[in-house]
Each structure stands twice: as C-alpha cells, then as structure tokens.
Amino acid sequence: MEDRYVTIDDGTTLHYVVGGHGESTIVFVHGWCSNATHFEAQLMAFSSTHRVLAIDRRGHGTSDAPEHGYNAQRHANDLAAVFDHEQIASAAIVGHAGGCPSVLQFATDAPERCEALVLLDTRISPKSDLRGSESDSPLAQMVTSIDDDATFERIYRGFISDRHPELVDSVVAAAMRVPRRVAQEDLASIAIDTVSLARSVDCPVLWLTAEPADEALLGSILREVQFEVVSDSGHFVQLEVPDQVNAAIASFLNKDSVNPVRDNQR
Numbered sequence: 001m002e003d004r005y006v007t008i009d010d011g012t013t014l015h016y017v018v019g020g021h022g023e024s025t026i027v028f029v030h031g032w033c034s035n036a037t038h039f040e041a042q043l044m045a046f047s048s049t050h051r052v053l054a055i056d057r058r059g060h061g062t063s064d065a066p067e068h069g070y071n072a073q074r075h076a077n078d079l080a081a082v083f084d085h086e087q088i089a090s091a092a093i094v095g096h097a098g099g100c101p102s103v104l105q106f107a108t109d110a111p112e113r114c115e116a117l118v119l120l121d122t123r124i125s126p127k128s129d130l131r132g133s134e135s136d137s138p139l140a141q142m143v144t145s146i147d148d149d150a151t152f153e154r155i156y157r158g159f160i161s162d163r164h165p166e167l168v169d170s171v172v173a174a175a176m177r178v179p180r181r182v183a184q185e186d187l188a189s190i191a192i193d194t195v196s197l198a199r200s201v202d203c204p205v206l207w208l209t210a211e212p213a214d215e216a217l218l219g220s221i222l223r224e225v226q227f228e229v230v231s232d233s234g235h236f237v238q239l240e241v242p243d244q245v246n247a248a249i250a251s252f253l254n255k256d257s258v259n260p261v262r263d264n265q266r
Contacts, residue, residue, distance in 0.1 A: 001043060001052075008081040010069065015062040016055040016082055020047030024115075025091035026253075028054040029079065031122075032098030032190075033156065033175035033183050034236075035061035041242035042094065042249070053091075055082055057099065059182035070185035072192055075102030076109055083113060092253055094118040096238060101190050104197035111202055118206045118249055121237050124221065127193035143188045147180060161210075161234030171236060198222055206252040208245065210237055226252065 001019040008014060017036055026046055028039040036054035043052045056063040057075055069075075079102065083091070090113045095103035100122040107114040130140040146152040156175045160168045175183075198221050207213055208228040215227050228248040233240040 001047075004086075006082060006085040008078060010066065012058050012064045012066050012069065012078070014055065014058060014064070014078055014082060016053055017043065018051070018053045018086065019043065020050050020052040022048075022050040024253075025051040025053065025088050026249075027079070027083075027088070027091045027093045028052070029093065029095040029099040029103050030054070030057065030060065031096040031100070031120075032187055033060070033178045034096065034099075034171075035174055037061070037174075038096070038171070038236065038239055039094070042238055042246060045242070045246040046249075053082070053086065053088075055079065057102070057186075059186060060178055065179050065182055070182055071189040072101040072105040072197075075099075076105035079103075079106050080110060080113075089113065090115050092116040092118065094120065094249065095122070096120040097122050097235065098186065098190050100124075101192055101194050101197070104194055104201065107203065108197050108200045111200075114201075114203045116204045116206070116253060117201065118208065118252065120245070121209050121235050124194040124198045124218070126195050128191040130188055130191050139187070139191060143184050146183055146187070149176070152176070152180075152183070159235040161232070161240055163232050164234065164240045167236065167239055171239070195221060204252075204255075206248065208237065208248055210234060228252075 001017040003017055005013050005015050030038055036056045039054045043054055046052050058069055058078055059065040092115050093103050100119050153172055156172050157168055160171055202223055205222050205225040207225055210230055210233045212229050213227055218225055230237050230241045230244040238245050
C-alpha cells in the first residue's frame with residue numbers, strides 16, 4: 001500500500017492509502033475515532049482483484065485536524081476531493097459506523113460515483129437536537145461524557161467483543177490519539193437525519209452487522225438492500241472477524257445486481 005496526501009479547498013491535508021489493481025475500485029471509510037489502518041485486512045484481501053483505497057478522515061489518523069469541518073457534508077466533500085485527485089469516476093464504498101453518515105451524504109450528492117455501498121455495523125435515524133429537548137439522550141450524554149479520559153476509554157473499550165481482547169488496546173490507543181474536540185464534534189455530527197439520506201440512495205446496499213437488524217424497517221427505507229449478520233464479533237466487525245466480512249463483501253459485489261467494473265482508473 002502506498003501513502004498519499006491531498007490538500008483540499010480549505011487547506012486541510014488528508015492522508016489515504018492506495019494500492020491493488022483491477023478494473024474496479026473499493027473505497028473504505030472508517031468510523032468514529034478510528035483510522036484507515038483498521039481496514040488493513042480488507043485492503044490486503046481485495047488488492048489482488050481491485051484497486052483499493054482507505055482514507056483517514058479529517059481529524060483522524062495522520063490527516064490534519066483543523067478547527068472545523070466535522071460533519072457529514074464536509075467529510076463527503078473531502079471524500080469527493082480524494083476521488084477527484086485519484087481520478088476515480090466511481091467505486092464501491094465501504095463505510096463503518098460513524099463514517100456512514102458521510103458515505104450516505106456522498107451517495108446523495110454524487111450517485112453516479114457510487115456503484116454500491118457496504119455499511120458496517122452502523123445505524124440510521126431521524127435528526128436529533130442534541131442542544132434542545134433531546135439533550136438528555138444517550139448520544140448527547142456520550143458527547144459530553146467523553147471529555148473525561150477515563151470515561152472515553154471505558155466507552156471505547158466496550159466496542160470490542162470480549163472474544164477479541166487482543167484488539168482492545170490498539171483500537172483504544174488509536175481512539176485516544178484523536179483530539180478530544182474532534183471526537184466530540186464528530187460524534188455529535190451523527191445526529192443528522194440519516195433516514196432521509198438513506199432514502200435517496202439508489203445503488204445496492206449491503207447492511208452488515210454484529211447483531212440482527214430490523215430488516216423490515218431498513219427495507220422500507222433503502223431501495224435495494226441485503227442483510228448479513230456476522231458471528232463472534234463486537235462493533236469492529238472488520239477487525240474482529242475479517243474473514244466473514246471479506247467473504248460477505250466479495251459475495252455482494254459479485255452478484256449480478258452489482259456491477260462495480262467501470263472505467264475509473266487513471
């Protein structure tokens with residue numbers, strides 16, 4: 001994998017890794033307080049058949065952490081800038097958890113650039129007002145509570161299943177390196193109306209989770225969706241059970257309903 005950087009319109013420099021070869025591209029977008037390295041198993045698995053790219057969203061990994069821009073629209077614009085820089089016309093996009101609002105925003109803004117979406121252990125919900133009547137919601141309480149290091153670490157440790165204790169320290173250490181103001185703003189940003197964004201998605205979607213999803217509800221929102229549940233995993237499915245996740249992604253992208261092979265190379 002090759003490390004690359006691009007400086008975008010607001011002066012922020014974004015880091016991403018790119019590699020592999022093939023007629024199709026898969027782009028990976030990490031979640032809250034995560035980074036591109038958490039897709040290493042997927043990058044390696046698909047690099048023999050696809051061009052692969054994983055981005056460090058602003059404020060995460062080795063990308064810049066400017067004072068502002070931690071919302072789905074700005075993250076989607078950042079992703080578009082990387083697409084432009086790499087001359088990617090379209091791709092399948094894999095998003096994890098808190099990275100998915102920006103993936104949905106990107107798919108809404110530029111449907112022609114999205115061949116398929118794979119959404120890993122995320123949620124969609126109506127907009128929440130974290131400063132108003134819903135300020136005592138679990139999400140609002142979490143945004144406030146992570147100002148304390150011990151609380152932040154305790155919350156993040158809970159994202160990894162007890163079945164995979166070997167992953168906990170490295171995942172938590174990466175999260176703790178994210179500036180706390182970034183962590184709070186980025187977490188608060190998921191309170192947007194992702195239901196409306198999801199309704200606008202017109203490409204096939206794989207909804208992959210560690211626990212069974214509400215298929216009836218999601219099926220009424222997403223136009224073309226299939227579901228996959230992995231076993232023996234916590235929230236970080238791509239790290240905890242990479243073989244299951246990779247197999248599900250490969251099967252999904254190989255279905256007749258998904259055609260990720262387009263002229264998106266340089």
